[in-house]
Amino acid sequence: MHLVIDGHGCDPELLSDTEVVREFLDKYPDAISMTKIMTPHVQMYNGPVPEDWGVSGFVIIAESHISVHTFPDRGYLNVDVFSCKEFDSALAEAEIKSYFGIQSIDSRVIDRGLEHLDPVDAVEVVSGEREAVQQRL
Amino acid sequence: MHLVIDGHGCDPELLSDTEVVREFLDKYPDAISMTKIMTPHVQMYNGPVPEDWGVSGFVIIAESHISVHTFPDRGYLNVDVFSCKEFDSALAEAEIKSYFGIQSIDSRVIDRGLEHLDPVDAVEVVSGEREAVQQRL
Numbered sequence: 041m042h043l044v045i046d047g048h049g050c051d052p053e054l055l056s057d058t059e060v061v062r063e064f065l066d067k068y069p070d071a072i073s074m075t076k077i078m079t080p081h082v083q084m085y086n087g088p089v090p091e092d093w094g095v096s097g098f099v100i101i102a103e104s105h106i107s108v109h110t111f112p113d114r115g116y117l118n119v120d121v122f123s124c125k126e127f128d129s130a131l132a133e134a135e136i137k138s139y140f141g142i143q144s145i146d147s148r149v150i151d152r153g154l155e156h157l158d159p160v161d162a163v164e165v166v167s168g169e170r171e172a173v174q175q176r177l
Numbered sequence: 178m179h180l181v182i183d184g185h186g187c188d189p190e191l192l193s194d195t196e197v198v199r200e201f202l203d204k205y206p207d208a209i210s211m212t213k214i215m216t217p218h219v220q221m222y223n224g225p226v227p228e229d230w231g232v233s234g235f236v237i238i239a240e241s242h243i244s245v246h247t248f249p250d251r252g253y254l255n256v257d258v259f260s261c262k263e264f265d266s267a268l269a270e271a272e273i274k275s276y277f278g279i280q281s282i283d284s285r286v287i288d289r290g291l292e293h294l295d296p297v298d299a300v301e302v303v304s305g306e307r308e309a310v311q312q313r314l
Contacts, residue, residue: 092291
């Protein structure tokens, strides 16, 4: 299950604060019974478009991840909560909305991950194709 | 634009190789004109369910990210290419399919990111709600 959240009209102060993002990535996995397998990575971004600056962060949890990208000058953020286990997406949405001071939210739930997987035999691949892409890379 | 790929019947050897994942995360942003803002983070995962082991990796690009989670014993992987700029999602899907030796693919494209954003005035937030969630955290 992958919860995709785009928040509008958010509190710019919260979105500017690397510690707010770090705390979310550090503590939210536990709150929804997921297992972090790294310390969250959080960093500021300043690029060629000044008003697109913001905070980006992610944490890998067992077999999946949580990520955050904020745009304080636009009052906008993106949050992804992707878990291989089911979780209460409505509750997560409400909590994320409150935590980041989101006024208006677009959210989507994508069915993916191990719980949507039928057993598949691994297949031996003949892959000249892959080499072609590697050359492009 | 966020391209969500779930691949089945993949080559287990490719999915087992941290360097295959690292090379993808390191080089693919350039191939689709995105700007990395960190060195890719890649790690192995071994958890309580032995056959769920795999490689997880992440790279933050300007304002968004690319992530990979592999499950070699299941021939399964998840790739997300989330960019604030438009890119050729059909080409990206074809290249990712070849690169990881994917036999069968589920892909979705989600319209999100700055190019889908109307100007929104940042709103001052009165947020007792947030404190309640912080307490839960």
